[in-house]
Amino acid sequence: MLKNYLYRGIACALFAVAASQVVAVDDARQQLTADSLFSANEIKQPVSMGAFAFTDNTSAPKNQFQGRLVFTEDNHRSSIRVFRDDYNFSSRKEREITQLPAFDFEFVQSGQYLIPVQRGAIKNSHPHWEYILEPGRVWQEAGDKGYSRAAIPFSLQERNANCTHNGVMSFLFKTDGSISKLAYQVVSETCLYFKFDLWGLFEAKYMPSTVDDAWQVIANHQQEIANRLPVKSIAQLAVDYPVVNLKQFGGVDLIKPGDMTVFGFVIDGTNYVGGCETRYGSYPYCEVLDIPSYSLAKSIFAGMGLMYLEKKYPGTKALKIADYVPACKASGRWADVSFEQTLNMTTGNYQSAKDRIDEWSKEKDVQFFIPETHTEKIDYACNTMLRQSVPGTKWVYHTSDTYILGTAMNNFIKKKMNKHADSFSDIFIELWQPLQLSPVTATTVRSYDDFSQALTGFGLTLHHDDIARMAVAINDQQSYLNGLLDKPMLEAALQRNPADRGLPAANTGFRYKNGFWAYNAQPFLACKTATWLPFMTGYGGINVVMMPNDTVYYYFSDSGKFSWREAAKASNSIRAFCE
Secondary structure (H helix, E strand, O other), rough: HHHHHHHOOOOHHHHHHHHEEEEOOOOOOOOHHHHHHHOOOOOOOOOHHHOOOOOOOOOOOOOOOEEEEEEOOOOOOOOEEEEEEOOOOHHHHHHHHOOOOEEEEEEEEEEEEEEOOOEEEOOOOOOOEEEEOOOEEEEEHHHHOOOOOEEEEEEEEEOOOOEEEEEEEEEEEEOOOOOOOEEEEEEEEEEEEEEEEEEEEEOOOEEEOOOOOHHHHHHHHHHHHHOOOOEEEEEHHHHHOOOHHHHOOOOOOOOOOOHOOOOOOOEEEEEEEEEEEOOOOOOHHHHHOHHHHHHHHHHHHHHHHHHHHHHHHHOHHHOOOHHOOOOOOOOOOOOEEEHHHHHOOOEEEOOOOOOOOOOOOOHHHHHOOOOOOHHHHHHHHHHHOOEEOOOOHHHHHHHHHHHHHHHHHHHHHHHHHOOOOOHHHHHHHHHHHHHHHHHHOOOOOOOOOOOEEOOOOEEEEHHHHHHHHHHHHOOOOOHHHOOOOOHHHHHHOOOOOOOOOOEEEEEEEEEEEEEEEEEEEHHHHOOOOEEEEEEEOOOEEEEEEEOOOOEEEEEEEEOOOOOHHHHHHHHHHOOOOOO
């Protein structure tokens, strides 16, 4: 069923992508003019995001870009305006927050697209930032003196974390390598604890050259576009389904528009998308807006990863942590804890049984989240908590438990496959490969050492189309996933087995099973019977809800608030699932 949605929607998807990138501005360009890009010394304030997008009168580019775009860390100046900084990053000189990492990357032009050769999060030596580069656009404007204008969407992702700050850079160029200064701004994010505007104007170099396998880069990008679900605006949902009240989507009564990154509702193969706003207008490249998974990874990586291993190697879920994680052996507290109990966060090992007391402690920040090496992280995860209950009987939320499980799965597949096997490459990538997700999903945050251990409980990056298609596949009982995953584990996670809903989590209205949350919507929707809705959630205000009427609602925000019940009510009004 999912494949039908993908292939029937290719033409529609291509049209929707092009349409979504048009941001109307005045015919006479007022910002980032050719004169300012060549002659100005600085940009005093961020500009409208429309200045980085197509105008209504653009035409095909007269110049061709293929080769390297380069600038160094010491040849530019940036300005910053901070709105929130819980960890005082901006005042700590060693973090170099206003200094972009050195930039030397190859790009290939295909018509009006400008495609980076390297995709996904890119490690470097910068103390805080890592780049994520996305396909941009190239076009011609009458006032650009024969130069072509380029815009490249990109993100700055926090090193060793998942906070993602979205920006665009733009410049003028000619085929011979002539280039203007480069203007950029970062004016939106999905990051609860660090919000800012960052902008600048500086010298850059275009070094024309033949890029190896440029044809493959172009072909891959064309396939990436074709793979996406058809997209409509969230406003169109009320036209297609008049019973819907649009105020039920986007958390409008609880989440400020400025805190909402992107949201969407998927029904019958169409992705109705809203959000993609910045502090300076709509983000002009919403289809490649980078969004962090945070703890969605506990579901789509850790949870489904263990289901995959259990299907492939029956009995994996019952294996003991101490047998596969050497750091967890000495204490004796992990000898009787299974892989599945660790996934379910019912290890019996904790300091406080109260919700999130352990998770949000300063001690955990200092000893687990901030350290960059596997040795430091696994030492905290294995040896800090005390045995306080029988494994499998008490739920306590620990991202560190998921890190232990990721380490255990990694060591397990090395024994089963070979010493080079890797939990991310050989489980996550293998599991999701049939969907042909965007290239940004092909990297993850890892420890910064020779272990290169995937964080597992967070650290993925997505586009909204990626999570929409993943959630549809998870929710589809005819999905290819059913042949790859252990059925009892999957059925329990998705609340299809009333006898195995998981333990109470956070409060009595929620359950947690195999990396997935569930909420009993019976009281809210006035259903006659228990109506458990499975969902995934992530730090700061991220939710993905899979409803039994084959619809999906998702949103990514950094409001610190979680609100999707009204969207579930709207979904029920379209196609009733509440009896």
